[in-house]
Amino acid sequence: MRAHPAGPLHGNLQQPTAAGAPPSDLGVLDPHVWPRSAERVGGELHLGGRAVTDLAREHGTPLFVLDEGDFRGRAADFADAFADADVHYASKAFLCGQVARWIAEDGLHLDACSGNELALALAAGFPAERIALHGNNKSLVELRLAVDSGIGHIVLDSFDEIDRLVPLAEARVAAGGPPVPVLIRATVGIEAHTHEFIATAHEDQKFGFSLATGDALTAAVRVIREPALQLTGLHSHIGSQIFDTAGFEAAAHRVVGLLGQVHQATGELLAELNLGGGFGIAYLAEDDPVTPADVAVRLRAVVAAECAALGLPVPRLAVEPGRAVAGPGTVTLYEIGTIKPVRLGASGAPGTPLVRNYVSVDGGMSDNIRTALYDASYTCVLANRTSEAPPALCRVVGKHCESGDILVRDLWLPSDVQPGDLLAVAATGAYCWSMASNYNYLLKPPVVAVRDGVATEIVRRQTLSDVFALDAVLADVPAPSPAIDQPAPEHAAGARS
Numbered sequence: 001m002r003a004h005p006a007g008p009l010h011g012n013l014q015q016p017t018a019a020g021a022p023p024s025d026l027g028v029l030d031p032h033v034w035p036r037s038a039e040r041v042g043g044e045l046h047l048g049g050r051a052v053t054d055l056a057r058e059h060g061t062p063l064f065v066l067d068e069g070d071f072r073g074r075a076a077d078f079a080d081a082f083a084d085a086d087v088h089y090a091s092k093a094f095l096c097g098q099v100a101r102w103i104a105e106d107g108l109h110l111d112a113c114s115g116n117e118l119a120l121a122l123a124a125g126f127p128a129e130r131i132a133l134h135g136n137n138k139s140l141v142e143l144r145l146a147v148d149s150g151i152g153h154i155v156l157d158s159f160d161e162i163d164r165l166v167p168l169a170e171a172r173v174a175a176g177g178p179p180v181p182v183l184i185r186a187t188v189g190i191e192a193h194t195h196e197f198i199a200t201a202h203e204d205q206k207f208g209f210s211l212a213t214g215d216a217l218t219a220a221v222r223v224i225r226e227p228a229l230q231l232t233g234l235h236s237h238i239g240s241q242i243f244d245t246a247g248f249e250a251a252a253h254r255v256v257g258l259l260g261q262v263h264q265a266t267g268e269l270l271a272e273l274n275l276g277g278g279f280g281i282a283y284l285a286e287d288d289p290v291t292p293a294d295v296a297v298r299l300r301a302v303v304a305a306e307c308a309a310l311g312l313p314v315p316r317l318a319v320e321p322g323r324a325v326a327g328p329g330t331v332t333l334y335e336i337g338t339i340k341p342v343r344l345g346a347s348g349a350p351g352t353p354l355v356r357n358y359v360s361v362d363g364g365m366s367d368n369i370r371t372a373l374y375d376a377s378y379t380c381v382l383a384n385r386t387s388e389a390p391p392a393l394c395r396v397v398g399k400h401c402e403s404g405d406i407l408v409r410d411l412w413l414p415s416d417v418q419p420g421d422l423l424a425v426a427a428t429g430a431y432c433w434s435m436a437s438n439y440n441y442l443l444k445p446p447v448v449a450v451r452d453g454v455a456t457e458i459v460r461r462q463t464l465s466d467v468f469a470l471d472a473v474l475a476d477v478p479a480p481s482p483a484i485d486q487p488a489p490e491h492a493a494g495a496r497s
């Protein structure tokens, strides 16, 4: 292997650092964090029976590699744990035609939170009656698509939305159709232990009807009195990436209380209780998420106890996992382009390394905004080989024109990492591709599903021609260079010396 001009990266072993002590083996794949099929074969990372260098050579980098067995296995774990309930896959985490088909084949329901997610699922042949539509600002067009296609539920989020929906529902009923089934989303006033931007059940945010102010009850009573709407149940979602079950249990307690209030006010016994998603996953080895089986047991117990206390029949439960299905089974492969040891000096705050080794890869915040947006933590490994070189504390950054363009803030990599090496970032299946952008006109990476040694591109790489096609001036101008439009072979993995 050719030496890097900067020499082996600075080890930073002189000073304690934010990343703690380096692990004894930098190549190890913690099964907690990596996809179920991940293994090292001859030192190289294999996913779904495929070597990452082959995947990178065939599809380019950055590349999302989705372990189909992991994705579908986690969906099945929820379906088994909630066998007496409905499991809705929250498609905002990651949706494409193939995923919609897997979810349909595997018997789950699907949540859409925009008209376009709904349209995509319908276009992929997802059964309309198993789809629920969310959203705090559904337009008339989105509501019309939901009503006309006969989806399972619309989850009502505001009084304005009820006003918008009623005429559409009345038109359907007048034409001989059934009333439109709806749920009321209640804001239950729980402070979920997660990042502020992904907590959704405290009072001061935009989702749902407040339980505390009485709006949730008012909305329920109003909907029950609308003959063209059928209120089938209540909904609550407290946030995302939540590890302890206490928040879900508290939410269940409160929303069952609302079921009781609705019964008292109207005599109606609502049949469904959707407790939302938000189940956390392990991004790092020390993360300890709850299992679907655990959540199921606890939620069932709380709901049964609360219903018994209020003398209500136990409603049918539903949950909406997104991240916990899609997140852990996907990794992002990047190629290292430049490595820059930046001397910080010894005067920094405790925990600041003497040298920050910036390892730049060929993607960044356009394919994973989560570190910049939520200060999320990720881990990654040198994927094309293992190395016995001593550890160096590194910061893995993207290629965008932003100093906040960080993928992995602090982690140990072998000090002989080189331009041309592949890095694999774990647990990028949820809210990475789906939140991708074209910032700096970087192109959205492809998604390749791997299983039993077979790789299938389920979403192709966006091309510069795709982007030019949107531009009034450039629509008919050929993209200038195949080397930019498509990853050039000399940049593809495998061309390393």
Ligand SMILES: Cc1ncc(COP(=O)(O)O)c(C=O)c1O
Residues within 6 Å of the ligand: 090, 093, 111, 134, 200, 237, 239, 240, 241, 276, 277, 278, 279, 320, 321, 322, 323, 324, 430
């Ligand atoms: C209503 C609703 N359901 C389900 C989810 C899925 O959340 P997660 O991916 O954390 O399971 C979300 C996102 O937070 C949501 O807003």
Ligand SMILES: N[C@@H](CCCC[NH3+])C(=O)O
Residues within 6 Å of the ligand: 092, 198, 240, 241, 370, 374, 430, 431
């Ligand atoms: N986008 C968030 C989760 C939001 C879930 C939708 N309410 C994340 O990446 O963690």
